Amino acid sequence: MNTLLEILESRLLTALSKAGIDLPVGFPVKIFAAADVRHGDYQANTAMALAKRLKMNPRELATQVVDALEVDDLADLEIAGPGFINFRIKSETWSQKVGQLINDPRLGVGSVAEPQNIVVDFSAPNVAKPMHVGHIRSTIIGDSLSRICRFLGHNVTTDNHIGDWGTQFGMVIYGWKNLIDPVAIEADPLQELLRLYRAVNLLCKEEEAIKDECRDELVKLQNGDAENFAIWEKCVEVSKVGLNKIYDRLDVSFDHWLGESYYNSELVPLVKALEAEGLARESDGALCVFSGEELPPKQDPFKEKRDGEWSDFPMIVRKGDGAFNYATTDVATVDHRLKQWNADKIWYVVDARQSLHFQQLFDVSKRRGCKAKLEHISFGTILGKDGKPLKTRDGDLPQLADVLDDAVKSARTVLEEKSGDLPVEEKDELAKMIGIGSVKFTELSHHRSSDYIFDLDKMVALQGDTAPYLQYSYVRVRAIFRKLEEEVTLDADGLQITEQGEINLARTLSKFGEVLPTVLDDLKPNILSNYLLDLAKAFHSFFEACQVLKSEGDVRKSRLVLCELTGRVLQQGLGLLGIQVPERM
Structure with a gap:
């Protein structure tokens, strides 16, 4: 199904061609969702951008384009300001669009025309240590x-490249x-391994x-020592x-767990190949890769400035001790x-502090000779309230x-205050769903490069830009259908989207297929998170303004269809963020 944006x-x-306007090679013809719906639903600044190149009056050019633009079946047009073309979608178009969405299991989201093989390297904790914040x-x-890549149709391979072979x-x-404490290693092995590491690390600082x-x-x-290998x-x-206990709680899984140790047998021939290729050479007993001298020093990851002079900063591929x-x-x-995986893209979801390493890699x-696109998906720091x-x-x-x-406990406290009549077992399960969902949504609602404050009270609140607010929005939708006293056929027949609250919700629902693909443009899940918040707010506004169960006929059916679509998109969108939704709270 094409989105309205794609159709427009x-x-x-077509209108530009019909108007006889020759587009410069590579010139983008784009339409955007209007920032202010008072000016319409969509907007194009194409005429203004083209007018500069063609040395024409932008408003006159916009008039030519509008005269050739055939969208009477979809929208009303107007020219605004110096040459903006505004599209105001007709109510019957929204009715048709909602009818298409209710019959579409993908909710208006298309699949990519050319699926790519994408490897996603993420999590990657060190073995012998518990995972930390x-x-x-x-x-x-x-x-x-x-999850989003797979839903859009790409071939995704996830790899947990654990640190299982290192210093x-x-x-x-x-x-x-x-x-070692024999009792402790049996009772809680990860904590005992952590204790050993910390104790020895301290000793190393004290005794060379x-x-x-x-x-x-x-x-x-x-070198394969049997005793050390067994340990x-x-x-x-x-x-x-x-680690799997944590991943199970987070509902996270991997296609592969190929840690550092997996590649041991490849390292000797690899280093020999690097030497043979002329990329690596010995320096102070170590084998290093130096700059290719193709970039300016400021952009060269193999250069650093010392005492005002640029010096070599090589990548060491074999230490002096072998x-x-x-x-x-x-x-x-x-x-x-x-x-092995014929990767077109390899994404490394790793702390921003590792940026220099990835630049060198x-x-x-x-x-x-690597032709795949390698990308470091960096992120900022989690901060305390201070x-x-x-x-x-x-x-x-x-x-x-x-x-x-702690997140689950905080969610349980909120449930005790707000949902005290629920059975204990149900509150316990809800607390897990809400607590874990809150941690995830707080992460994914922020731009990944930004730092954010970890505040559990705000994260589990039912009000505000939180996972519980979105989960409650889904629950509110389902409650409507639990109150129905009869079967209702939710299809496209007879839909009438005319009231402003209905139109606002239909507009937001139709954008799911437009917004989701843009998450991959800059690899920012917060785009989806923000969309879901907009959808929940549009639904609550609609619900307050438009009677659902007390309405009748096609109006009632239309509003129930809008409610059903809201529930489906919330569930699908949150699912793509790895967040579950409850049926009641």
Whole structure:
């Protein structure tokens, strides 16, 4: 189904041709939703943009275009200001559009004409440590983008590239051999592994000899030492169990868990290939990739300024002690994703602080012939109420399990106040749905590059721009249908969308198919979140202005269709954000 926006743009393009206007090569013919509906529903500034190039009066050019524009079956036209073309959609058009939507399982959202193979790398916690609050953003953003991509028709492969092979394992293995508490490792393995890591990390700062021993343990592991490998396997095993408990709570899953260790056998031949390709050379005992010298120093990720002079800042792919690092693994990972999954795009949903690493990785990959589009989907920081990065009283990052527990508890408190008559078991399930949904929506309603304050009281509130507000909006829709005393056929026959409240809601519903694809333009789920808030507000305004159950005939049916569509779009849209909706609250 074509959206109104697509239909109008096609008609505008035809009108330009009919008016004899030659478009410059690559000139975009775009129509936009009007910022102020008092001026219409859609607006085009094409005439003004073209007039500059053609050296014409923009209003005269707009008049020529409007004279050739055939949209009488859809909208009324007017020319405003210096040459804006405004489209005011007719009420019968809204009736037809709503009729199309009620019969469309995709709710007006088309599928992409050319599906691409997109690999989404997200979450990626380190093994042997519990997930902390810093993993919220990558996990939730990555999951939502994956869901939206799949819904739009792309072939998506999700990969949890866990940190299961790195420096921390030298410390963990040393701790396992020297400091382990046998009772604790059985009772709560992830917490005990975290304790070991912290204890050994402290010892390394105090004693250089222990730091050397940890380094030796890591090298032994990387060289296949049987004892160290067995300890490592146990760490990975118990870590995955703990991680999956969190992912189950978040309703997040992955197609693959190909951690750093998966690529071990590829690293030696990869480094040899980098040398043979002339990309890597030895420097101070380490093997490094240096600048290709094709970019200005300010834009070159392999350059840094020291004492006013530009110096080399290479990517190390083999350390002086012979060990490999995550940069080496990431280059191998790109190779794998290209060869095995035929990736057209690879998205890395990772903290903005890793931007330099990804600039180097993408540069190296491009020099090695990578044709796929590699993109770092960066994000900001979660802040406490004091405006500083969120931490516990001890100065540590809060563990993600604790954050989710607190969100569920806060939601349970609100339910006790607002829905005290519900059965205890139902309130418990609702608290999970609302609490987890609140954490997700708070994340996804902010621009991903911005920081935001983690405030549970605001997040679980029924009023405001929150998940509970949207969930309640869905519940309010379903309550209407529970009150029906008879079966109603919800189809396109006889629909009448005439009242302003009806038109406003129909307009917002029709934009679902227009808005959703734009999420992928800049990879910003907050565009969908903001749309859903607009839809909920349009529905509540409609519900206050237009009687539903007390109306009659085609008017009643039309309003019930609008309600049904609102429920479907809220459920689908929130589902694409990874948020569930309850039937009652």
